[in-house]
Amino acid sequence: MNVTSELYDGLMEQAEENIAKQLAEQSKNCEDRKETSVTQIHLDATRTFTSLGMFQKDGPYYDHLLKLLSAYAILRPDIGYVQSMTFIAAVLLIQMEPYPAFMTFANLLDRPLQSAFFGLKQPQMTEYFIAYDRYLEQELPALHQHLDKLDVRPDLYLIEWTFAMYAKSLPLDVTCRIWDVYFRDGEEFLFKAALGILRMYESKLLNMDFDDCVEFLTRLPDTLTGAELFRNIEPFMRPYNGESARSKKRFSQIFQEIDERINPGGTTARTQITHNVQELKMSKSLSGFIKDLLSSPSN
Numbered sequence: 008m009n010v011t012s013e014l015y016d017g018l019m020e021q022a023e024e025n026i027a028k029q030l031a032e033q034s035k036n037c038e039d040r041k042e043t044s045v046t047q048i049h050l051d052a053t054r055t056f057t058s059l060g061m062f063q064k065d066g067p068y069y070d071h072l073l074k075l076l077s078a079y080a081i082l083r084p085d086i087g088y089v090q091s092m093t094f095i096a097a098v099l100l101i102q103m104e105p106y107p108a109f110m111t112f113a114n115l116l117d118r119p120l121q122s123a124f125f126g127l128k129q130p131q132m133t134e135y136f137i138a139y140d141r142y143l144e145q146e147l148p149a150l151h152q153h154l155d156k157l158d159v160r161p162d163l164y165l166i167e168w169t170f171a172m173y174a175k176s177l178p179l180d181v182t183c184r185i186w187d188v189y190f191r192d193g194e195e196f197l198f199k200a201a202l203g204i205l206r207m208y209e210s211k212l213l214n215m216d217f218d219d220c221v222e223f224l225t226r227l228p229d230t231l232t233g234a235e236l237f238r239n240i241e242p243f244m245r246p247y248n249g250e251s252a253r254s255k256k257r258f259s260q261i262f263q264e265i266d267e268r269i270n271p272g273g274t275t276a277r278t279q280i281t282h283n284v285q286e287l288k289m290s291k292s293l294s295g296f297i298k299d300l301l302s303s304p305s306n
Contacts, residue, residue, distance in 0.1 A: 010109065010114075015078075044080055045073070047090070048073055076088055076092055076093065078109060095172060098179070099111050115172075120135065120197065121172075124166065124170050138262040139161055139198055141261050145255055146243060150205055159220045161293060163225070181231060184236075199244065203239040204231075206239040206242070
């Protein structure tokens with residue numbers, strides 16, 4: 008997405024006008040408390056990297072964060088503002104000036120994975136979940152079987168992990184290391200990172216029940232370190248050799264095969280996609296979620 012400096016300046020000017028207008032309306036109608044995108048961004052900003060104190064009101068980056076996200080909602084009204092965007096924007100604002108941060112943010116959310124999730128595109132989300140489920144079964148079969156038996160569906164933790172590209176789930180320094188490799192290797196690495204987390208805590212998870220698993224996976228330990236995580240990601244970075252080369256597939260290969268099964272010829276017919284999905288073999292826990300996902304209203 009080519010965001011020129013002229014377009015950026017225009018978006019920022021319009022964003023400032025919208026912010027001022029919405030905040031004025033909010034103060035006039037304080038009893039009504041009608042929620043706007045600005046008020047939602049403000050609420051989410053207060054929960055973004057709170058230990059840094061940079062993105063809360065009166066913090067040095069609060070205005071930049073508010074303007075960036077408001078401008079993006081203007082640029083992409085089809086998506087607007089979605090929770091968890093604050094974390095992605097915040098990481099970028101820490102690393103660069105507002106204009107390149109906005110340009111990077113807009114292009115990041117235009118990538119297939121983020122576009123599917125933030126755009127709430129159910130068929131595309133379905134493909135990612137099925138591919139991840141098969142990848143997990145291939146690489147960590149015992150844990151996959153355990154989670155499936157407990158009905159710990161991937162959406163219970165994977166959405167939050169990948170939605171914000173781990174910025175919401177992991178310490179900031181670990182998140183930045185993941186982003187470094189993501190920018191080099193692409194979205195496949197986000198799923199390798201997910202397996203790395205699961206591998207790191209596999210022995211603990213295998214002894215947990217449903218409630219404990221969900222609680223643990225949605226609130227990962229603050230003590231998690233980059234060195235430890237990347238040691239557990241490393242096995243999934245190696246090329247497959249010998250027998251494994253014949254029996255195992257990379258995430259991208261799994262995803263491509265599923266895409267070809269679900270969308271032969273690039274079909275967009277929802278009924279046909281739903282039918283094709285139903286013919287795919289998937290775990291018990293995932294099948295229930297996919298059924299709910301595809302039966303929900305289309306965006």
